[in-house]
Amino acid sequence: MFQEVIMMKIISQLILVLTLSIMVAPIVLAADPAGDITLAEDSTAAVNFTWTLMAAFLVFLMQGGFAMLEGGLVRAKNTSNIMMKNLADFTIGSLGYWAIGFPLMFGTSVAGIYGVGSWFLLGEAYDVSTYLLWIFQMVFAGTAATIASGAMAERTKFRTYYIISFLITALIYPIYGHWVWGGGWLSMLGEWYGLGLGHVDFAGSGVVHMVGGGAGLAGAMLLGARIGKYDNEGKPRAIPGHSISMAVLGVFILWFGWFGFNPGSTLAATELRISIIAVTTLLAGSAGGFIATLYTWKKFGHPDVTMAGNGVIAGLVAITAPCAWVEAWAAVVIGLAAGLIMVESVLFFERKGIDDPIGAVSCHLIAGIWGLISVGIFADGTYGLYTTEGPFVTGLLYGGGTGQLVAQVIGVIANFAWVFGTTYVIFWTLKKTIGLRVSKEEEEEGLDKTEHGAICYPDFTAPLEESKKLENYEPKKQEMK
Amino acid sequence: MFQEVIMMKIISQLILVLTLSIMVAPIVLAADPAGDITLAEDSTAAVNFTWTLMAAFLVFLMQGGFAMLEGGLVRAKNTSNIMMKNLADFTIGSLGYWAIGFPLMFGTSVAGIYGVGSWFLLGEAYDVSTYLLWIFQMVFAGTAATIASGAMAERTKFRTYYIISFLITALIYPIYGHWVWGGGWLSMLGEWYGLGLGHVDFAGSGVVHMVGGGAGLAGAMLLGARIGKYDNEGKPRAIPGHSISMAVLGVFILWFGWFGFNPGSTLAATELRISIIAVTTLLAGSAGGFIATLYTWKKFGHPDVTMAGNGVIAGLVAITAPCAWVEAWAAVVIGLAAGLIMVESVLFFERKGIDDPIGAVSCHLIAGIWGLISVGIFADGTYGLYTTEGPFVTGLLYGGGTGQLVAQVIGVIANFAWVFGTTYVIFWTLKKTIGLRVSKEEEEEGLDKTEHGAICYPDFTAPLEESKKLENYEPKKQEMK
Amino acid sequence: MFQEVIMMKIISQLILVLTLSIMVAPIVLAADPAGDITLAEDSTAAVNFTWTLMAAFLVFLMQGGFAMLEGGLVRAKNTSNIMMKNLADFTIGSLGYWAIGFPLMFGTSVAGIYGVGSWFLLGEAYDVSTYLLWIFQMVFAGTAATIASGAMAERTKFRTYYIISFLITALIYPIYGHWVWGGGWLSMLGEWYGLGLGHVDFAGSGVVHMVGGGAGLAGAMLLGARIGKYDNEGKPRAIPGHSISMAVLGVFILWFGWFGFNPGSTLAATELRISIIAVTTLLAGSAGGFIATLYTWKKFGHPDVTMAGNGVIAGLVAITAPCAWVEAWAAVVIGLAAGLIMVESVLFFERKGIDDPIGAVSCHLIAGIWGLISVGIFADGTYGLYTTEGPFVTGLLYGGGTGQLVAQVIGVIANFAWVFGTTYVIFWTLKKTIGLRVSKEEEEEGLDKTEHGAICYPDFTAPLEESKKLENYEPKKQEMK
Amino acid sequence: MKKIEAIIRGEKLNEVRKALLEADIPGITVYEVRGKGNQKGLELQFRGRPYNVDLLPKTKIELMVSDKNSEKVVELIKETAHTGNVGDGKIMILPMDDLIKIRTGESGDYAI
Amino acid sequence: MKKIEAIIRGEKLNEVRKALLEADIPGITVYEVRGKGNQKGLELQFRGRPYNVDLLPKTKIELMVSDKNSEKVVELIKETAHTGNVGDGKIMILPMDDLIKIRTGESGDYAI
Amino acid sequence: MKKIEAIIRGEKLNEVRKALLEADIPGITVYEVRGKGNQKGLELQFRGRPYNVDLLPKTKIELMVSDKNSEKVVELIKETAHTGNVGDGKIMILPMDDLIKIRTGESGDYAI
Numbered sequence A, B, C: 001m002f003q004e005v006i007m008m009k010i011i012s013q014l015i016l017v018l019t020l021s022i023m024v025a026p027i028v029l030a031a032d033p034a035g036d037i038t039l040a041e042d043s044t045a046a047v048n049f050t051w052t053l054m055a056a057f058l059v060f061l062m063q064g065g066f067a068m069l070e071g072g073l074v075r076a077k078n079t080s081n082i083m084m085k086n087l088a089d090f091t092i093g094s095l096g097y098w099a100i101g102f103p104l105m106f107g108t109s110v111a112g113i114y115g116v117g118s119w120f121l122l123g124e125a126y127d128v129s130t131y132l133l134w135i136f137q138m139v140f141a142g143t144a145a146t147i148a149s150g151a152m153a154e155r156t157k158f159r160t161y162y163i164i165s166f167l168i169t170a171l172i173y174p175i176y177g178h179w180v181w182g183g184g185w186l187s188m189l190g191e192w193y194g195l196g197l198g199h200v201d202f203a204g205s206g207v208v209h210m211v212g213g214g215a216g217l218a219g220a221m222l223l224g225a226r227i228g229k230y231d232n233e234g235k236p237r238a239i240p241g242h243s244i245s246m247a248v249l250g251v252f253i254l255w256f257g258w259f260g261f262n263p264g265s266t267l268a269a270t271e272l273r274i275s276i277i278a279v280t281t282l283l284a285g286s287a288g289g290f291i292a293t294l295y296t297w298k299k300f301g302h303p304d305v306t307m308a309g310n311g312v313i314a315g316l317v318a319i320t321a322p323c324a325w326v327e328a329w330a331a332v333v334i335g336l337a338a339g340l341i342m343v344e345s346v347l348f349f350e351r352k353g354i355d356d357p358i359g360a361v362s363c364h365l366i367a368g369i370w371g372l373i374s375v376g377i378f379a380d381g382t383y384g385l386y387t388t389e390g391p392f393v394t395g396l397l398y399g400g401g402t403g404q405l406v407a408q409v410i411g412v413i414a415n416f417a418w419v420f421g422t423t424y425v426i427f428w429t430l431k432k433t434i435g436l437r438v439s440k441e442e443e444e445e446g447l448d449k450t451e452h453g454a455i456c457y458p459d460f461t462a463p464l465e466e467s468k469k470l471e472n473y474e475p476k477k478q479e480m481k
Numbered sequence D, E, F: 001m002k003k004i005e006a007i008i009r010g011e012k013l014n015e016v017r018k019a020l021l022e023a024d025i026p027g028i029t030v031y032e033v034r035g036k037g038n039q040k041g042l043e044l045q046f047r048g049r050p051y052n053v054d055l056l057p058k059t060k061i062e063l064m065v066s067d068k069n070s071e072k073v074v075e076l077i078k079e080t081a082h083t084g085n086v087g088d089g090k091i092m093i094l095p096m097d098d099l100i101k102i103r104t105g106e107s108g109d110y111a112i
């Protein structure tokens, strides 16, 4: 209670001070807020704005997709809570990205480490092109925080998660984003050390998904497993999510949003490469879902619905980095591999005692790593850095040598070190201060009641869910192969 | 039964007559139905059509968003009914807007009060630009009727609601719309009386949201509160909605649709201001949701999920009028204020005995008023009336004086007087004739059974919902502050 | 088990072989993979790519819409299964369309029967325009297979359905598609025999919807009715779907997607006719939903929610063929007729013992037939074959004579003969070999448990659903008129 | 000791409970059941096909009472659950051999 | 008077009811319960992890019958609920001290 | 024969069952009920309005046991369902006239 009050005081005073400081100075120092100058200079601006904005809107809807996917995979007693997290991380995160995240990411680079620029989109930033970039980047940033919420579902204190999601969107994400997309050191690996075109990540397998997944991994590790996830001998047990149909709706909405995510990342429809990107995105998702269907069918004896959904997500995450630099067949191969890796990764983390209720770490972190690396293998040298002009991104298979591959691996390592490192320290500090996890009683009662005083489905009771499913569990004789 | 038959007879005969009268004269008196002339005259037509149509499609999806938001906030026993209302008001409303609404709104102005033009999109109206305008405006009109259904949920006769929604979309909405967007008197306040640029409302805080909310208020007042909403001493009681996850999905879909609503209202992508509008829309929604989270956390002891969702909606409604004329920081301020106002307004109306199950009056009417007024305060003089050319809309804070503010206030008053007045009279008349509210027994049984003979979730029983939640209610000792 | 293993072996070996054969030859024989040449040659390419891609994305989301509509109309015990089918048919279908479907449909025509071209989008096909066409056509193909799953719901073996959906997307759909859109014989009826402009089908009432509906009819016939669908005297009984709200969400998502389906089929925003198409699409959907509301109200005594939703779908299916060639009023008439036909058709098939749980045959096959024919009646001669230049499509009412109408009827017959014929043979063969239908016990248990080992809503029990609803059924005295 | 079971209308539950509480009988256990007696069933539709749910939702309450309270409880339920329309339900008075309170181990009347 | 309780298979409910109705025994109250006896549980999966629901969904019916009908009712249930497979369930015959019909206040056999 | 009914905490079900299984008492039927005794209700909110769910979810178990097992079963439930906090619930021992196993037609103790 005490820390909560303090935290809310700090936040509200911050808002107040900022608001006041803005209100005393309503000076318009804008660049081109009406857009007429921009349009006069570039007649393709209208179509490129249309493309980028529509893509940003699709990406925005992914918030709803994540809410459905994560909601469907948790128990009914924690569904209001996961809904609130998805609402809250976006609302606070977008304010954080507006306040400091955006300039940290895209401002003038300080030693390739972080950027500085117009905070709060003030002054110079009041410009149609800057605002355009902001909204597209903002919805990306929102995605990263949301991913972490999945891995930490069903046991994290809301208050703590609220702070975490703010920090991810306002600090951790933008700084790493600066390294790759803001002119930071990872993007300079090519120029400085001759490693391909430097670390490249077309739409964010690393910048978005590995960041979300890495933070989720740190969180899941520090939180520990949900009560009942492991039996007395430490063997994992099933904790079925409360609505498979909700989860599948989430998958379709996410896939839809991904067509904004990947093709939209050209930020220009005049890059006709967008059609190639749309196709690779579709095929990698299909391939991931296809192989997860077949593989779980074989392994578990049944085609597993939510794993098939996760397979789609894994395929999409993996293709996110290479989407613009590979052909259709390569997208299929990348997606197939991602789907297989994901299934094994889910089982691996589960066995290792890391409890990730929705498979966020496997789908985003692990498939994200594979996506970044696949650029170094499959990039076919027909497209450059967000432009049809060379130099072109070329991987091992197309005679690009190992330079690009090495740059990709360095990015993977830097990403994991930065994200996992900082989030681990932050979550650990929060754990020791305001606490990371709800009490045993609260967890058993369900977070809906204890964190929000509200249950998700009051017209439908589900009182026996625990005893009905978890207990009396007798390990299946014939184990999974 | 009797009136129902008559009503259906009238409607079907109307349709028949119209159809016949059309069929005997399939003369094409069209302007440019193929679009080649339009394209030849304006090379930017293709991108502007693309922009406007895609925006219209997003706005269309808001019907589904409202269905989810309203559905989630009512009880399971009334969910089929609210689904039907959302389907029915759009299907009948769009036919009404096609028949008479559109020319009433955008036809040649008769004394600034209403328009006359091609009914049924016949003759001259068969033109790519006219059809484009029609679809964009139609989906707006559909939204207004849907909003009212929320405030009137769980007790309104379907038959009566059906007539109401037709009248809102075909008459009440278009006439007010004419005053602001069709060249009517409110838009002339500037020219005639020097009040700023006349009453302005970029995307419809007033035209759409206040209209829907005002009609909803009249309906909620005439209907009276749901059974069980107040205890014997008149103190409000909770009637929990049946699915918080459904409501949150609704919020995300609505927010997504709003990116068509606001930026799309330029009707042109060559107005690059669309990127500014997208950003103000995003930030105001976030700010509204953010503050509702914090404020309910403080006030109720828990961050309230559905109130946070309503906060987003309130922020979005408020920014709808000023979205194109303000900067990012102002959007945040407008959204924060809207979120706070909304929470207090929900509690206020509840205390006053006006039972609005989903908070439609507070989110749309009240936040809509604030949105219109905020234009007169925060408009920063960098953008004109749907054009980059001056005169520019300028508010109090930017040296625009009080002219614009006064025009905004006049619009607020005119809107409320017209909408609340006409709907009150219509609803009152319907109440005295065919009846507005279902019987006590029907309400207790649930409208799904009595109005549609169909329950929403037949595989899941919820027989005790009433007794489980409402009764045995002991007023909490520590009251809300 | 045995056949399953074999089938999976075949599929995985196919994939393996293909993948290997591709990997040994990563030669880029591409046309214009970067798009700079295309853009240089056609300055409108950017806006047309934007339009077509966004439309394709909307169509993609229809997968989620179908999942919701079908899911809502089946029982809770079969919901995971229908979700899996919607995921699986798209993932395997898109791979099939990539491998062979696309060249079969759009490759060089062999005697007007089928096409041959680059399999797997290899070689020449690596081109921004080809990929653009592929993705738009792929999401259409995905829709056809999904439609069939609805008619076959609640009793089809997953394994068999999996094979079926692959065959539909990879073979049956593309070959018929070739006849109409790939330069095949149906499209040549005009040139060869002077029948109008040949068989025309703007966005696929026939190519997509009749194909899906025809396959569904063959499936439903071979499967037989669900247990409990008919009483001892053979009278149909109600088997209520488990979530009306889910079904209505599906309708709204589908309608949204249809705005990509129809207007997007110009493949060009420079065809400003897109605004006309959007309007006819909206109005036909509304008219279908409107009349289904009124008609069921009269016929059943209540406005029926899911029938109103089906009315919208029927209106949309019907307008899909004529959408670009008719005026608003004609769209309303087409939609009204479609809604009426659909309601009667649902009752007709039900009476005839053909059990189609979601009305897919009526909504897609029957309304699709009406849509194709309506072109021959209402086409008003203002627009040509995806171009503003003549010759124009002209129907009976506008002095086009019967030529076009006859071409439409020939298409209907050819479609039904091809689709129903081939699918009947294939399904019959599968029935005799690996089996089409699950066992009686499995059907009673629910496919979720037996096919996927997973129930959709484990936190909510629904044990008595059967007895609660079906049995103790006493035929209503006053029968439907 | 007696075990009183009553099948009542869901709407009446609170009235009954209020009366019992006022008579200082707080303990109760409630079941959601479906029942059929003289009351006729519910007619519903799905896509125009009528179907009949003849087992109606009912509420069953169960009370463990001391012999001396038994009559009073029955009387209270009879009065408050009564509407006079078909479907009001039944009250059963059942014998009980013994009763134990798990928390304290007390048994017999002390366990109530 | 007797109270007959039977735990049966959900699928059998209608057959049982039909037989009872034909024998002019309309009154019934139905519970959704879960039970375990000799029948083995249900094996399910979630994301590849198997789990066992060993309490299976069962239907419990409860009938208040006059002493003279008691045997007939038991016989009818025994016949119609029977499949011969494990999981068929049980029938209990329980004593009842009194029965009251809330609507009319009648008691004893008249209340049935 | 006796019929043992116990109202316990949902969380305790498995512990109770495990003990019973170990004592070779496999048969059980489980009800989801809601109850009120001394334990206070649950306070929830909806849009800031508090509301009280005073009937708490409880689990009821029902066992048919032979007279000789009756005491043992009661003892086992008493021990394993016990937490010492308000809300632990009650155990009823009820007389039963007869019991029939539907599958085999056996009755009395043989039917258990």
Ligand SMILES: Nc1ncnc2c1ncn2[C@@H]1O[C@H](COP(=O)(O)OP(=O)(O)O)[C@@H](O)[C@H]1O
Pocket (backbone or CB within 6 Å): D007, D034, D035, D036, D037, D038, D039, D056, D058, D085, D086, D087, D088, D089, D090, E026, E027, E028, E029, E030, E062, E063, E064, E065, E101, E102, E103, E112
């Ligand atoms: N003989 C019976 N055995 C078991 N339950 C009964 C019996 N008769 C009635 N009931 C229960 O009591 C409820 C009300 O009974 P009903 O006959 O409809 O009304 P009333 O008691 O007013 O005549 C029924 O829904 C059923 O649950």
Ligand SMILES: Nc1ncnc2c1ncn2[C@@H]1O[C@H](COP(=O)(O)OP(=O)(O)O)[C@@H](O)[C@H]1O
Pocket (backbone or CB within 6 Å): E007, E034, E035, E036, E037, E038, E039, E056, E058, E085, E086, E087, E088, E089, E090, F026, F027, F028, F029, F030, F062, F063, F064, F065, F101, F102, F103, F112
């Ligand atoms: N001793 C018992 N006490 C309570 N309920 C029992 C008992 N034995 C069986 N049941 C109930 O009867 C149902 C069927 O019993 P089961 O032993 O599986 O089949 P059968 O009676 O055919 O041997 C169980 O699911 C359970 O609900």
Ligand SMILES: Nc1ncnc2c1ncn2[C@@H]1O[C@H](COP(=O)(O)OP(=O)(O)O)[C@@H](O)[C@H]1O
Pocket (backbone or CB within 6 Å): D026, D027, D028, D029, D030, D062, D063, D064, D065, D101, D102, D103, D112, F007, F034, F035, F036, F037, F038, F039, F056, F058, F085, F086, F087, F088, F089, F090
């Ligand atoms: N007199 C009673 N009649 C019926 N059920 C009772 C009675 N007393 C308690 N119960 C049931 O037992 C449960 C636990 O009782 P409670 O009084 O809360 O705890 P304790 O038994 O530990 O005092 C209640 O929720 C209710 O279901």
